[in-house]
Amino acid sequence: MEQQVNKQVIRKYLKGECSPSELQIMKLFLQREDAEQLIDQVWVEEWAAFEEAEISDQDIAIWKNRFTEERLQENSLPMSSGNKFFLLRYAAVWLTLILGVGIWYGITNLKRQETKIAAVTMFERVNANGQRVQVRLSDSSIVYLAGGSTLRYPSRFVGNTREIILHGEAFFEVAKNPKKPFIIHTGEIRTLVVGTSFRINAFKNKPFLVEVASGKVRIAHEQGNHETPLAVLIPGQSLSWKNNQAILGQINADDVSEWKNGRLVFNKATLREMATVFERWYNVDFIFKHQTKGQQHMTITLSAKVPLSDIMEVLAPTGKFSYKIQGRQVIIN
Structure with a gap:
């Protein structure tokens, strides 16, 4: 009674992993008219699997060696010339698969490296x-x-x-x-x-x-x-x-x-230098009616957590000047 050949045995044969008894089964199977159809199905499934899997250089080398040693040896199974042609067709397909996987793997790695470099923005x-x-x-x-x-x-x-x-x-x-x-x-x-x-x-x-x-x-x-x-x-x-x-x-x-919490320390800073700091912190513009007032030096520690009007209330009596806030303008008299 003829033993059944399934896809698993076909895969083992293509990979060179069949036992002696399985080789005999494959010899009989290759005589059947539906053999080519079933091997085609295995081929499609294997290719789909290769597209999804990450293949190492070592795996590719192993497949190449097996292909060289077993798939191209005409003496691996005694068969007719027709069957030799049949297997040579799949030997060519398998070689294409191996070469394709190698190229695909190289391109994929290259793309990964390019993506890695491009990812730095x-x-x-x-x-x-x-x-x-x-x-x-x-x-x-x-x-x-x-x-x-x-x-x-x-x-x-x-x-x-x-x-x-x-x-x-x-x-x-x-x-x-x-x-x-x-x-x-x-x-x-x-x-x-x-x-x-x-x-x-x-x-x-x-x-x-x-x-x-x-x-x-x-x-x-x-x-x-x-x-x-x-x-x-x-x-x-x-x-x-x-x-x-x-x-x-x-x-x-x-x-x-x-400083990151808003502490502003001024050590013998001019009023003009202090105004420049306030302009950045509060998005305002200082206008000095008398430029000499801007050259006045002050030593003081303030907090930018409070409104600018509170800061000006402290600075005005210390610096002996008057001021007026009009929108985003701070006018120093």
Whole structure:
């Protein structure tokens, strides 16, 4: 009685995994008129499976070896010339499958690599005056971006560094990663950290300022491909860069941390400098009727959590001036 041949046996035969008894079964099966139809069905199913599966280079090599050693050997089964032609047809199909899978696998990997590279997108956050936002980067670092400032950063960090670009003012809480330094580019100044918190003030045509709340911060001046180290700061230290000169200073580390919560510390600042800060925080314009009043110096700590009118009520008697708020204009007499 003829034993039944199912798809599983056919698959084993095509893969060179048949036992001697199964080879004899296949020999008889190949004499049948419906053999080609059933093998066609197996072929379609196998191709569908190859399209869905992830194939390794090792698997492809194994299939090639099996094909070479078994499928092309005419002595693997004694058969008629007609059956030899029949099997050679499937040998050609199987070879096409192997080569197709190899090409498909290579293209798929290439597309994955291209997708991986293309997936890195540069974002730009632009804050108008009066806006303050918190930006969480892909490494879990947090940037508190001030009004009138711009931050450029990637969707994810690749390579050996974490690099961003800042124009304006921000407070940074950098996730620690000694193997992947965090670098902030601000014009010609480069700030490098591995895990720390600090504030940077880097507006165009204004002195650069960095103040450290925790950790260590390394500052360098960049000119083309040349880099000149300026300082390594620790908590409570600051660096100002103006007219190609670096000036080190001492500050209160708590004041630096609290900047993100609206604490504004002015130390011998002119009223005009203070007004510039208020313009960014409150989206207003200051007008000085007498320019000399703008040069008056003040030392004071304020909170930007309150309305601007409350701040002006404090400043006016201290600075001995009068003022008027008209819409978005603050007029200083």
